[in-house]
Amino acid sequence: MTHSLWRVAVVGLGAMGGPMAACLLRAGHAVCAADIDPAARERFAAAGGSVCGSAAQAAEQAEVLLVMVHTADQVDAVLFGDGGAAAALGPQAVVWLASTVTPAYARALASRLAAMGLALADGPVSGGVDRAAAGALTVMAGGAQQALDRAESVMQACAERIYRVGEAGAGSTFKMINQLLTGAHIALASEAIALGARAGVDPSMLVEVIRQSAGTSLQFERRAPRMVAGDHTPHTTVQTFLKDLGIALDAARALDFPLPLASAANQVFTMAAALGHARDSDTQVISVYQSFGAPIGLVQ
Amino acid sequence: MTHSLWRVAVVGLGAMGGPMAACLLRAGHAVCAADIDPAARERFAAAGGSVCGSAAQAAEQAEVLLVMVHTADQVDAVLFGDGGAAAALGPQAVVWLASTVTPAYARALASRLAAMGLALADGPVSGGVDRAAAGALTVMAGGAQQALDRAESVMQACAERIYRVGEAGAGSTFKMINQLLTGAHIALASEAIALGARAGVDPSMLVEVIRQSAGTSLQFERRAPRMVAGDHTPHTTVQTFLKDLGIALDAARALDFPLPLASAANQVFTMAAALGHARDSDTQVISVYQSFGAPIGLVQ
Numbered sequence: 001m002t003h004s005l006w007r008v009a010v011v012g013l014g015a016m017g018g019p020m021a022a023c024l025l026r027a028g029h030a031v032c033a034a035d036i037d038p039a040a041r042e043r044f045a046a047a048g049g050s051v052c053g054s055a056a057q058a059a060e061q062a063e064v065l066l067v068m069v070h071t072a073d074q075v076d077a078v079l080f081g082d083g084g085a086a087a088a089l090g091p092q093a094v095v096w097l098a099s100t101v102t103p104a105y106a107r108a109l110a111s112r113l114a115a116m117g118l119a120l121a122d123g124p125v126s127g128g129v130d131r132a133a134a135g136a137l138t139v140m141a142g143g144a145q146q147a148l149d150r151a152e153s154v155m156q157a158c159a160e161r162i163y164r165v166g167e168a169g170a171g172s173t174f175k176m177i178n179q180l181l182t183g184a185h186i187a188l189a190s191e192a193i194a195l196g197a198r199a200g201v202d203p204s205m206l207v208e209v210i211r212q213s214a215g216t217s218l219q220f221e222r223r224a225p226r227m228v229a230g231d232h233t234p235h236t237t238v239q240t241f242l243k244d245l246g247i248a249l250d251a252a253r254a255l256d257f258p259l260p261l262a263s264a265a266n267q268v269f270t271m272a273a274a275l276g277h278a279r280d281s282d283t284q285v286i287s288v289y290q291s292f293g294a295p296i297g298l299v300q
Numbered sequence: 301m302t303h304s305l306w307r308v309a310v311v312g313l314g315a316m317g318g319p320m321a322a323c324l325l326r327a328g329h330a331v332c333a334a335d336i337d338p339a340a341r342e343r344f345a346a347a348g349g350s351v352c353g354s355a356a357q358a359a360e361q362a363e364v365l366l367v368m369v370h371t372a373d374q375v376d377a378v379l380f381g382d383g384g385a386a387a388a389l390g391p392q393a394v395v396w397l398a399s400t401v402t403p404a405y406a407r408a409l410a411s412r413l414a415a416m417g418l419a420l421a422d423g424p425v426s427g428g429v430d431r432a433a434a435g436a437l438t439v440m441a442g443g444a445q446q447a448l449d450r451a452e453s454v455m456q457a458c459a460e461r462i463y464r465v466g467e468a469g470a471g472s473t474f475k476m477i478n479q480l481l482t483g484a485h486i487a488l489a490s491e492a493i494a495l496g497a498r499a500g501v502d503p504s505m506l507v508e509v510i511r512q513s514a515g516t517s518l519q520f521e522r523r524a525p526r527m528v529a530g531d532h533t534p535h536t537t538v539q540t541f542l543k544d545l546g547i548a549l550d551a552a553r554a555l556d557f558p559l560p561l562a563s564a565a566n567q568v569f570t571m572a573a574a575l576g577h578a579r580d581s582d583t584q585v586i587s588v589y590q591s592f593g594a595p596i597g598l599v600q
Contacts, residue, residue, distance in 0.1 A: 103499060126513045126514050126515075127513075127514065128514070138509075138512060138513055140509060140513075161512060163505070163508075163509045165501060165502075165505055165506075165509065166501060166502070169500075170500075170501050173496060173499045173500065173501045174496070174501060174506060174509055174510075176495075176499075177492045177493075177495060177496045177506060177510065177515065178509075178510055178513045178514060178515040179515070180491075180492050180495070180515070181488060181489075181492050181510065181514075181515030181516070181517070181520070182514045182515045184488050184561065185485070185488070185515065185517060187561055188481060188484050188485070188488075188561050188562075189481075191480075191559055191560070191561050191562065192477050192480050192481050193477075194557075195476075195477060195480070195548065195551070195552055195555075195557060195559060196473060196474070196477045198552075198555050198557050199403060199473045199476075199551060199555065200469075200470075200473065201465065201466060201470050201473045201474060201477075202465075202466070205463070205465055206465075206474060206477060208463075209438075209440060209463045209465065209474055209478075210474075210477065210478055210481065212438060212461060213426045213427075213438050213440075213478045214426050214427065214428070214478060214481075214482045214518060214519065215426075215477065215478040215479070215480070215481030215482045215485070215518075215519075216481070216517065216518050217481070217485060217516065217517030217518065217519075217520075218514060218515075218516050218517065219514065219515075219517075220481070220517075248495065251495070251499060252495055252498075255495075255498050255499065256593075257494075257495060257498050257592060257593070257594070258592060259491055259495060260491070260564040260565075260567060260568055261484065261487055261488050261491050261561055261564045261565060261568070262488075262491065263564070264560040264561045264563070264564040265560075265561060267560060268560055268561070292557060292558060293556075293557070294557070
C-alpha cells in the first residue's frame with residue numbers, strides 16, 4: 001500500500017506547493033497540477049509536469065488531491081468554487097490538505113467531503129521551502145486510517161517524517177501549536193538581541209554565545225544571525241505569522257483559554273506590519289526594536 | 301598563564317557552587333571554601349575540600365575568589381559584610397563573580413573593588429547543575445584582560461567554554477539575555493502544550509512531534525517531556541526565573557526599552573508563584589495552565 005503510485009492532482013504551485021509537486025513527479029506519480037498564477041504553471045511545466053487549466057481539470061479521476069494554498073477561503077474556492085475540484089475527483093479519493101488552517105475548519109471540511117464520498121487527510125507540513133525542495137518535510141497527519149493509508153505514498157514523496165496524530169483536525173492542531181512556538185521564538189529572538197544591543201553589548205557576539213547556551217531555540221539559530229546581519233531575504237513573511245498566530249489565538253478564544261506569550265508575539269508582528277513589513281521576511285520583527293532605539297545594523 | 305594553579309577561595313557551596321568547588325579541587329587548585337549552610341560545608345569536606353569558618357578566612361591571601369551565591373545582597377555581604385572576604389584577599393586578587401546579577405551591579409562592583417586594588421571577573425555561568433558537576437559550564441566573562449587572564453585557569457576547571465564578551469557588566473548582560481530567553485522558552489513550552497491538550501490532542505505525542513519540528517527550543521526539549529510526565533524534580537525553581545526575568549525587566553525599564561514577551565513570561569511565572577510553586581521546579585509553570593483547564597496529567 002505505502003509504495004503505490006497514484007493519479008495525483010496538485011492545486012497550488014507556490015513556494016511550497018511547487019517543490020512538493022516536483023517531488024511527486026520524481027517519485028513516479030502521475031501528476032496533473034493547477035495554479036491561478038501563470039508563472040507558477042510555467043515553472044512546473046518547465047520541470048516536466050502536466051499543467052491543467054483549472055482545479056477541476058487537474059482533479060479529473062484523481063485518486064489523491066494535494067491542496068497547498070494560503071488560506072481556508074482559497075481551499076474552499078479550490079474544492080467547491082466555480083471549476084472546483086471536489087466534484088471532479090474519482091470515487092473514494094483522498095484530499096490531502098497541506099495548508100495551515102484552523103482545526104475547526106479541518107473538522108468541518110472532513111464532514112463536507114465525507115458527504116460526497118471523499119476523505120480528508122488533514123496534513124499540514126513543517127520545514128519550509130528548502131525541505132520542501134528536498135522532499136524532507138514533516139507531515140502532521142490527522143484523518144481516518146484508510147485515508148492516511150491512501151495518501152501515504154504521496155506524503156512519503158514529500159516528507160522525511162509522517163506523524164499520524166489522530167482524527168481530522170488533529171493535524172491542524174499540531175501545526176497550530178508548532179506555528180505558535182515558531183512565531184513566538186522569532187519574536188523573542190528579536191526582543192532578546194535588541195535588549196542586548198540597547199544595553200551595549202555586541203549583537204553578533206551575543207548571537208554566537210546564546211546559540212551555545214541554554215537560551216537557544218531552532219528559530220534563534222536560524223533567524224538571529226540574519227537579523228543581526230540585516231539579511232531579510234524573504235522565506236516566511238510577517239503576514240504568514242500574523243495569520244498563524246491568529247489561528248492559535250482564535251482557537252484559544254473559542255476555548256476560553258489564555259495565551260499570554262502568543263498574544264504578545266502577535267502584537268510584535270502587528271507592529272512590524274504597521275511599520276510596513278507585512279510582506280517582508282519575518283526577520284523584520286527586529287525593525288520594531290530598531291524603531292525603539294536598539295542599535296542593530298545602524299553602525300556602518 | 302592559562303594553566304596556573306592558584307590559591308582559590310570559594311564562597312557559596314550550593315547546587316552550583318558545590319560542584320564548581322569540587323572541579324577546582326580536581327584541577328589541582330588550593331581551595332578553601334565557606335558557606336553559611338553546615339550541610340553544604342560537610343558535603344565539601346567529605347569530598348576532600350578544606351572548609352573555613354568565614355568568607356574572610358577562606359579569602360585569606362587567596363589569588364582568586366569565586367563567589368557563587370544567589371543574590372546581589374548576598375554578594376555584598378560576602379565581600380563587604382562582617383567577616384567579609386574583600387579585605388582579606390591577597391594583593392591584586394581577582395573576584396570571579398559567577399552569580400546572576402544586574403549588569404549595573406556588576407559595573408558598580410568592579411569600581412568598588414578597583415578602589416581596593418582588586419579586579420572583577422564578571423563571569424556568570426550557564427549550563428545548570430549537571431554541567432557544573434561535569435566541569436562543562438559556559439562562562440560569559442566580562443572584565444579587564446589582566447583579570448580574565450588571572451581567572452582563566454580557574455574558569456577552565458569549571459567550564460567547557462569561556463567567552464570573553466567585553467568589560468565588567470558585559471558578562472552579566474549576556475547572562476541576562478540568556479535567562480530572558482530561557483525563562484520565556486519555558487513559559488512558552490507550557491503555554492503551547494497546554495493549548496494543544498485543551499484542544500484535544502495527546503500532549504505526549506505533541507511533545508514528540510514538536511521536538512522534531514520548527515517550533516522546538518533547547519528548553520522545550522529539556523522541560524516539555526517533564527511537564528507532560530508530571531516530573532517536577534527541582535533543578536531551577538520558579539523563583540529563580542522570577543529573579544532573572546526581573547533583572548531583564550529592571551534593566552529594560554532603566555533604558556526605556558519595551559519587553560512584551562519577557563513581561564508576559566514574568567507574569568506567568570508570577571501566576572505559578574501565586575499558586576504556591578515559588579520554590580518548586582520551573583516546570584510547574586504548567587500548573588498555571590492546568591488551573592485554566594488544560595488536561596495534562598489529570599488522566600490516571
